[in-house]
Amino acid sequence: MTTLDTNAHSMNTHEHAQVSSQSVLNAAQFVQAVPGALRKLDPRALWQTPVMLVVEIGAVATTVMSILDASVMGWLVTFWLWLTVLFGTLAESVAEGRGKAQAASLRALQEETTARRRASDGTVEVVSSAALRAGDVVLVTAGERIPGDGDVIEGVASVDESAVTGESAPVIRESGGDRSAVTGGTTVLSDEIAVRITSEPGHSFVDRMIALVEGSERQKTPNEIALNVLLASLTAIFLVVCGTLYYQADYSHAHQSWIVLTALMVCLIPTTIGALLSAIGIAGMDRLVRRNVLAMSGRAVEAAGDVDVLLLDKTGTITYGNRRATEVVPVPGVTQSDVETYAKLSSLADETPEGRSIVELISADVAAPAGTVLVEFSAMTRMSGLDAPGLQVRKGAGSAVTAWVAENGGTVPDATDDIVLGISSAGGTPLVVAVQEAGSAARVLGVIHLKDVVKEGIRERFDELRAMGIRTVMITGDNAVTAKAIAAEAGVDDFLAEATPEDKLALIREQQRGGRMVAMCGDGTNDAPALAQADVGVAMNTGTTAAKEAGNMVDLDSDPTKLIDIVEIGKQLLITRGALTTFSIANDIAKYFAILPAMFVASFPQLKVLNIMHLATPQSAIVSAVVFNALIIVALIPLALKGVRYRPSSADALLKRNLLIYGVGGLIAPFLGIKLLDLGIHLIPGL
Structure with a gap:
């Protein structure tokens, strides 16, 4: 199993363990949330939830009336109205508390450390990490903690990011390319790197994570605002209805107390969804964090639920990012062991990722002969190799090696061109291996096949996206032949070859003009404009700082197929809101049959027929409805936090x-619940 395979497996194991251990709602979470719920009873905090603010005003009013009236029913209604408000704030407090627990572990990363800052003249001074500013260059060696967010500008090192991502296996961070970004608080395990700091104190990646998971910066999304407006409108309607009922009842000689009318109003307004709405939104972002995805806004989570086009950058997203040697093909007349031996010898001086992959691919133990002079790869010669007494070996681009063979008296067999053409047609990169031994002409031994390696399991994940109605488009700077081959292997629906940053941006805008919601996955600086334009921009954590700043989500696992989880959570968020809104409105029906007959049966006995639940007394009917109205909020908190399960369907x-x-x-539930409550409540003395 490769290091990357191990990383993926470890992350998968960690993620499931994390989700399973933290997703269960228990009594301790409720108890810990109570102080926060009590603080939220402050009208200044509650005004953003108009439904629950109205219930609180009603609770205050019934408290005053109960003091004046001193009836058992009045005090029971008052008590349960206060509990209704408390249960509503408890739901939000529990959701926020889960995020705060995660934030507490993240704060451990912010311990102030010393840093070795390098000045422009090359001197190094030891300073506090709090003194670092964007643009400073620091040196970090094995065993030291990286003092701030930044980009590696020199060196390569393995880094332990488990404190941020939960990933136990180390990752490689190196200068250049799209794996240069490092996060403050992570630890260097080997070698030494120079890091250019990119964040100011208090504005690091971890700072943003803490603020977001605590919910302090969570803004209400358009969908949530629209639903709040609907709930406020329904509340206003029922306020008017209940207010006019007082005078209608008085006119018909069925006088009603304001306590009863307040109970009716609270039972009829959409208290269930009003109490749970905020918790649903917070829990949606929380579920993303538990899957190692940091959403910068609730709006992005909602947008993910409506995504129907996904654009993915090929390099580092669909493929591993560097071309790798996958096979060595000998020409006729040359043994496999011979071509592998010389291919490895020719790569000993090649420090490029491709050269290192050749050395890793060939298991044979090969040592350079005595007196060897290594020939490093250069852009001018396009070859690497070695010169030893009586032996020269070269490896490189086909045209360059062909010319070298001709200069040294050799000829290139026709089979070489066939092998090169076959590799190129498959989207790979051919490197020709040749040798010249003492007294002989140069000759070609074989061809090394380099290719962009598609990440394991990605095709199956794209099949899942297709089942969810999401069209996948691969974007790459490769030529059309290579792009087509990679697209076919990965299983994407379409591809855009030889794409510039402007091309990516134009494609996203074209899709958006067609009314589609577009998600973009990327990791490079050249992906930043597209990530910013997309409705959902998912930046890989392994990517550049520019990419992470441009996106509205960051995948800490750097797994592009994580978008499946993101989309599922987005859809789950929308479906959960819809489901609980439906439930909240539907359960009002039973309350009509409980409270309205109780209010008017004394003056209009014919209304007794509406008492289909056969509730014992008018007083117990009203109290039972109020109690059920409060308890159902608590019963639905776990569902609001967990979310309604999403299944791909129309x-x-x-x-x-x-x-x-x-x-x-x-x-159905309220009919059963109110009846069961009535069986006990009507036995209360004085009711």
């Missing part, structure tokens, strides 16, 4: 399922 099927489960369920 919108019609989802709507039918929603109505069947939460519409019918919301209709």
Whole structure:
């Protein structure tokens, strides 16, 4: 298993362990959330939730009336109205508390450390990490903690990022390319790197994570605002209805107390969804964090639920990023062991990722002969190799090696061209290996096949995206032949070859003009404009700082197929809101049959027929409805936090399922609940 395979497996194991251990709602979480819930009873905090603010005002009013009236029913209604408000704030407090628990572990990364800052003249001074500013260059060696977010500008090192990502296996960070970004608080395990700091104190990646998981910067999304407006409108309507009922009842000689009318109003307004709405939004972002995805806004989470086009940068996203040697093909007449031996010898001086991959691929133990002079790869010669007494070996681009063979009296067999053409047609890069021995003409031994290696399991994940109705498009700077081959291997629906940053941006805008919601995955600086334009921009954590700043999500695992989880959570968020809204409205029906007959049966006995639950007394009916209205909020908190399970299906099927489960369920549950409560409540003395 490769290091990258090990990383992926380790992360997968960690992620499932993390989710399973933290997703269970227990009594301790409720207890810890109570102080926060009590603080949220402050009207200044509650005004953003108009439904619950109205309930609190009603609770205050019934408290005053109960003091004046001193009736058992008045005090029972008052007590449960206060509990209704408390349960509503408890739901939000529990959701926030789960994020705060994660933030506490992140704060451990912010311990102030010393840093070795390098001045422009090359001198090094030891300073506090708090004194670092963007642009400073620091040296970090094995065993030291990286003092701030930045980019590696010199060297290569393995880095332990487990404190940020949960990943136990180290990752490689090196200068240049798209794996140069490092996060403050992570630890260098080997070698030494020079890091240019990119963040100011208090504005690091970890600072942003802490603020976001605590929910302090969570803004209400357009969908959430629209639903709040709807709930406020329904609340206003029922306020008017209940207010006018007082005078209608008085006119019809069925006088009602304001306590009863307040109870009716609280039971009829959408308190269930009003109490849980904020918790649903917070929990959506929390579920992303538990899957190692940092969402910069709730808006991005919601947008993910509506994504229907996904654009993915090829290099580092669909493929591992560096071309790797996958096979060595000998020409006719040359043994496999011979061509592998000379291919490895020719790569000993090649420090490029491709050269290192050749050395790793060939297991044979090969040592350079005595007196060897290594020939390093250069852009001018396009070859690398070695010169030893009586032996010269070269490896490089086909045209360069062919010319070298001709200069040294050799000829290139026709089979070489066939092998090179076959590798090129498959989207790979051919490197020709040749040798010249003492007294002989140079000759070609074989061809090394370099290719962009597609990440394991990615094709299956793209199949899942297709089942969810999401079209995948690979974007690459490669030529059309190479792009086509990689696209076919990865299983994407389409590709854009030889793409510039402007081309990526134009493609996203074209899709958006067509009414599509576009998500973009990328990791490079050249992906930043597209990540910023996309409705959902998912930057890989292994990518550059520019990419992470441009996106509205950061995948800490750097797994492009994580978008499946992101989309599922986005859809889950929207479906959960819809399901609980449906339930909240449906369960009002039972309350009509409980409270309205209780209010008017004394003056209009014929309304007794509406008492289909056969509730014992008008007073117990009203109190039972109020108690159920409060308890159902607590019962639904786990569902609000966990979310309604999403299954890929059509919108019609989802709507039918929603109505069947939460519409019918919301209709039946209150009839059963209110009846069961009434069996005990009517026994209370004085009621």
